[in-house]
Amino acid sequence: xxxxxxxxPATDNEGYLMNLQDWSPAIAEQLAxxxxxxxxxxxxxxxxxxxxxxxxxxxxxxxxxxxxxxRRELGETKGNSIHLLQIFPNSPAKLASKIAGxxxxxxxx
Numbered sequence: 001x002x003x004x005x006x007x008x009p010a011t012d013n014e015g016y017l018m019n020l021q022d023w024s025p026a027i028a029e030q031l032a033x034x035x036x037x038x039x040x041x042x043x044x045x046x047x048x049x050x051x052x053x054x055x056x057x058x059x060x061x062x063x064x065x066x067x068x069x070x071r072r073e074l075g076e077t078k079g080n081s082i083h084l085l086q087i088f089p090n091s092p093a094k095l096a097s098k099i100a101g102x103x104x105x106x107x108x109x
Contacts, residue, residue, distance in 0.1 A: 016098050023101025031099045042078065042087050043099070049073050050100040060097040060105040 009022035015034065017023060028047060032039045039047075049069050054060055061069060063081065071079025084092035093105045 014098075014104060016104050017101050020101055020103070027101060028099050031101075035095060035099070037088070037095075037099070039099070040087075042083075043096075045074060045078070046070060046084070046087070046096050047100040050096055050102060054100075054102050060102040061093060062105045063091075063093040066093045066096070 009027055010018040012018060015031065017027070017031075029039055032043070037043065046066075050061070050066070053069055063084075067079055067081055067084065069079075070084065073079070077083065081092070084096075088095040088099075097103065097105055
């Protein structure tokens with residue numbers, strides 16, 4: 001564990017960053033920790049896919065689109081809802097978007 005002070009970016013009542021520019025890998029680690037997740041390579045792959053998609057479209061993808069994106073980028077093994085649920089429990093699209101510093105996907109319950 002590092003001795004760096006915790007950064008305190010502004011978040012909304014659901015924990016999403018208010019200013020997307022506040023995001024950094026250290027912030028991602030903090031957001032993940034609040035959800036009980038220790039970020040590993042599989043998580044970072046999804047985070048990078050999400051951030052790239054958002055940068056090109058301005059949209060945080062809902063689950064169905066997220067699965068298709070991951071399948072296209074990483075293959076069938078990782079591009080399925082079961083894998084995504086294992087690494088981002090309960091609502092992968094919402095949780096992964098939050099950790100990636102993106103807005104809440106609009107089509108997620």
